[in-house]
Amino acid sequence: MTSRSNEQALARKQRLREQQRRQLKVLDQVARHENKLAAIDDDKERKIAAIEKDAAQETAVVEREMAKTIVEAVDAFGSQPSAAEQLGLTLGDIRRYLSQDKDGQAETTADVQTPDAPVRAQEPAAEVPVTGAAGDALPGGAGAAKGAGDEEGVGSAEPTAGVPAV
Numbered sequence: 001m002t003s004r005s006n007e008q009a010l011a012r013k014q015r016l017r018e019q020q021r022r023q024l025k026v027l028d029q030v031a032r033h034e035n036k037l038a039a040i041d042d043d044k045e046r047k048i049a050a051i052e053k054d055a056a057q058e059t060a061v062v063e064r065e066m067a068k069t070i071v072e073a074v075d076a077f078g079s080q081p082s083a084a085e086q087l088g089l090t091l092g093d094i095r096r097y098l099s100q101d102k103d104g105q106a107e108t109t110a111d112v113q114t115p116d117a118p119v120r121a122q123e124p125a126a127e128v129p130v131t132g133a134a135g136d137a138l139p140g141g142a143g144a145a146k147g148a149g150d151e152e153g154v155g156s157a158e159p160t161a162g163v164p165a166v
Helices: 004-076 080-087 091-111
Strands: none
Touching: 004 080, 004 091, 080 091
16 A cells, blocks of 8 residues: 555645646746836836926927917007907916017027027007097007008007018
């Protein structure tokens, strides 16, 4: 009977070893997958940081362009309130963009020392009522959009600073 019990003991030991090998193999695979996941997460975080940085730079560029466009709108509509009304923005938004444009111009002026750089008016002209040929007020006040039949210069109490006459 000893040979039979020895065979059973050897078979049992062999099964236990095989089970341990399978367990170690699974543990190794899990460790490799965890390492891969950690590497993927690190890569993902790096890419997200790069995308956020690019988005912040793009946002800054678009904000500067918007500020320049708002300055043009204030010039075109004649005042901050009328520009805000026509653009569907608050007066605070208009002033914020004007401030950004002013800051952006200061940075540009500091970066590039150009003595011939044109100076842009910081404050728009006060709103002046515009009258038609019959003397009655036109809608929209100063800076009202010119129609197809309007004469050049009608509807503007004074030339806009920094904008060449057409």
